[in-house]
Amino acid sequence: MLTQMTKVLTLLRHGESEVGLGQKEDFSRKLTSTGKLKLERLTNVLATRSLEYSAVVSSTATRTRKTTEIVIKAIQVKECTFLDALYLADVQTIVDLCGNLPNECSKVMIVGHNPGLSAFLSFLTGEYQPSLQPGMMAMIDFDVDAWEVAITRGMGNLVEILQ
Numbered sequence: 001m002l003t004q005m006t007k008v009l010t011l012l013r014h015g016e017s018e019v020g021l022g023q024k025e026d027f028s029r030k031l032t033s034t035g036k037l038k039l040e041r042l043t044n045v046l047a048t049r050s051l052e053y054s055a056v057v058s059s060t061a062t063r064t065r066k067t068t069e070i071v072i073k074a075i076q077v078k079e080c081t082f083l084d085a086l087y088l089a090d091v092q093t094i095v096d097l098c099g100n101l102p103n104e105c106s107k108v109m110i111v112g113h114n115p116g117l118s119a120f121l122s123f124l125t126g127e128y129q130p131s132l133q134p135g136m137m138a139m140i141d142f143d144v145d146a147w148e149v150a151i152t153r154g155m156g157n158l159v160e161i162l163q
Contacts (some may be wrong), residue, residue, distance in 0.1 A: 004026065007150045008143040008151040008159075009124070010053070010109040011100065014118050015039045017063040027087065028062050038135045039067060042162060043074035052076040054105035057097065059112050061084035067135070068111045075109075086112045094120045099151040108109035137162045 019089030020026040027083070031039070053075055058068040060082045072080060085093055094116060102110055110117070118132045124140055132138060139159045140148035 003046050006106070007144060007147060008107040009140045009142070009150070009156070010107070011117050011121055011132065011140070012067065012109060012111045012138060013114060013132040013134055014059075014061070014063040014067040014119045015070070015109065026061075031063050036066075037062075038163070039070045042135060042137065043071055045162060046074040051107075052078075052141065053107045053109050054078050055101070056080045056109045056111065057086065058082050058110075059089070060084050060088050061113070064111050064113070067093065071109075071111070077109075083112060086110070088113050089116045091116055091119045091123055092104075095123070095151055099148045100144060101147040103146050105147075122156075123153055124151070125158045126154040127158055130158075130161075133163065 001139070015031045017029040017031050020029045056068060056077050057071060058064045065082060068080065085097065089112060091141060094110065098110070114132060118130055121127065121130050121132065121138050130138070138161050140156040141159050142156055143148045144155070
């Protein structure tokens with residue numbers, strides 16, 4: 001008899017960033033010193049857990065790249081990818097991305113932006129309007145063996161939120 005695998009998806013909103021002026025400058029916004037400090041505290045918690053991820057997929061914006069660089073120091077990651085499509089991605093874009101993840105990847109982290117990331121969390125868990133603040137992380141698990149099944153409305157179980 002085959003045992004059912006569990007998929008784990010972690011959603012991480014980038015750390016607190018500088019105020020931006022206009023779309024062009026928004027992409028290049030950097031983390032504030034407070035944002036970096038909060039992410040360092042988060043990594044201290046993550047480091048005690050010996051977490052291993054098959055993949056981390058991040059937006060290419062400056063603030064998400066830096067958030068990813070800080071956080072992956074505290075976890076083990078087989079593959080880290082930066083995708084332009086995650087920059088200010090809407091729910092459908094994130095659904096498409098996650099639904100096409102290789103099934104061999106059992107634990108994946110997505111580093112992105114609001115409002116799409118919080119809306120995606122709501123879509124997966126059925127939780128009413130959760131709001132991921134800068135530097136906040138949500139861990140969701142799915143009792144399925146295929147991402148295309150997992151990434152369906154209400155299929156996820158919100159396990160934990162860290163900040």
